Amino acid sequence: MHTIQIRFFAALREALGTTELPLCTAAATVADLRDELIARGGAHAEALARGRAVRAALNQAMVPESAALKDGDEVAFFPPVTGG
Amino acid sequence: MEPQPTTAQPRVRIQTEDFDLSTEVAALHAADTRVGAVCAFVGLVREWAPTLVAGAPALPPEGALASLGRPGAGSEAPTPVADAPAFMELEHYPGMTERAIEAMIEQAQRRFEIYGARVLHRVGRLGLGEQIVLVAVTAAHRGQAFAACEFLMDYLKTQAPFWKKEHSAAGARWVDARASDDAALAKWGIEADNAA
Numbered sequence: 001m002h003t004i005q006i007r008f009f010a011a012l013r014e015a016l017g018t019t020e021l022p023l024c025t026a027a028a029t030v031a032d033l034r035d036e037l038i039a040r041g042g043a044h045a046e047a048l049a050r051g052r053a054v055r056a057a058l059n060q061a062m063v064p065e066s067a068a069l070k071d072g073d074e075v076a077f078f079p080p081v082t083g084g
Numbered sequence: 085m086e087p088q089p090t091t092a093q094p095r096v097r098i099q100t101e102d103f104d105l106s107t108e109v110a111a112l113h114a115a116d117t118r119v120g121a122v123c124a125f126v127g128l129v130r131e132w133a134p135t136l137v138a139g140a141p142a143l144p145p146e147g148a149l150a151s152l153g154r155p156g157a158g159s160e161a162p163t164p165v166a167d168a169p170a171f172m173e174l175e176h177y178p179g180m181t182e183r184a185i186e187a188m189i190e191q192a193q194r195r196f197e198i199y200g201a202r203v204l205h206r207v208g209r210l211g212l213g214e215q216i217v218l219v220a221v222t223a224a225h226r227g228q229a230f231a232a233c234e235f236l237m238d239y240l241k242t243q244a245p246f247w248k249k250e251h252s253a254a255g256a257r258w259v260d261a262r263a264s265d266d267a268a269l270a271k272w273g274i275e276a277d278n279a280a
């Protein structure tokens with residue numbers, strides 16, 4: 001088990017009513033972590049549902065969901081970016 | 085030794101305050117007489133397409149129409165429900181934003197013959213016509229400056245963690261990412277699947 005700091009932004013942050021969520025988890029990858037959150041049901045299941053456009057960052061760098069997790073990592077989930 | 089531009093400010097800045105193009109450009113090439121070309125791009129908050137038109141109530145974003153009230157049943161000429169754009173709100177991921185843009189500038193310096201670059205992006209509440217973003221690049225000649233400036237803007241559009249939310253009388257909605265922005269980055273040989 002490791003502790004991951006999860007962060008949400010923009011529409012995801014609003015849908016979940018949360019900006020940060022520390023989680024003790026056995027998730028090995030970002031994809032596992034997303035699945036674990038989906039399994040909580042409710043707003044998490046809806047906002048992070050497979051098929052929805054959700055992007056992820058690991059320790060503040062964009063990553064594919066196959067990225068591996070370790071203790072102390074920061075993972076962010078957010079919608080496609082729209083800056084500029 | 086190559087002359088180093090004396091820049092009091094970091095080359096990547098995320099701020100709520102407005103910026104002055106002339107000041108930023110002057111600071112970018114100050115004390116660097118190798119510079120023969122400066123290319124600067126400024127992005128503005130532009131008016132967005134209305135989502136509701138008079139007499140044809142559309143689906144309100146997030147039920148926002150409820151607070152507006154509706155014309156009475158006997159009303160001959162329904163009051164137009166204009167979704168007049170009011171302001172834009174920009175959110176970002178502090179820390180990651182700066183790191184991502186720094187990495188983009190480093191990549192631009194490897195790809196193009198440029199001397200300096202500066203990226204400013206505003207966050208928070210911005211009204212129509214206000215400046216959102218500045219990308220400025222210096223080089224010896226215009227070709228590399230134009231190319232690097234466009235490259236940085238294309239990169240920023242799909243890879244920097246910013247999110248825009250449009251606010252109007254009819255409510256608020258998050259702006260959708262556009263596939264055309266991914267396509268713009270693809271022309272530099274970089275695959276993006278931001279909007280996909």
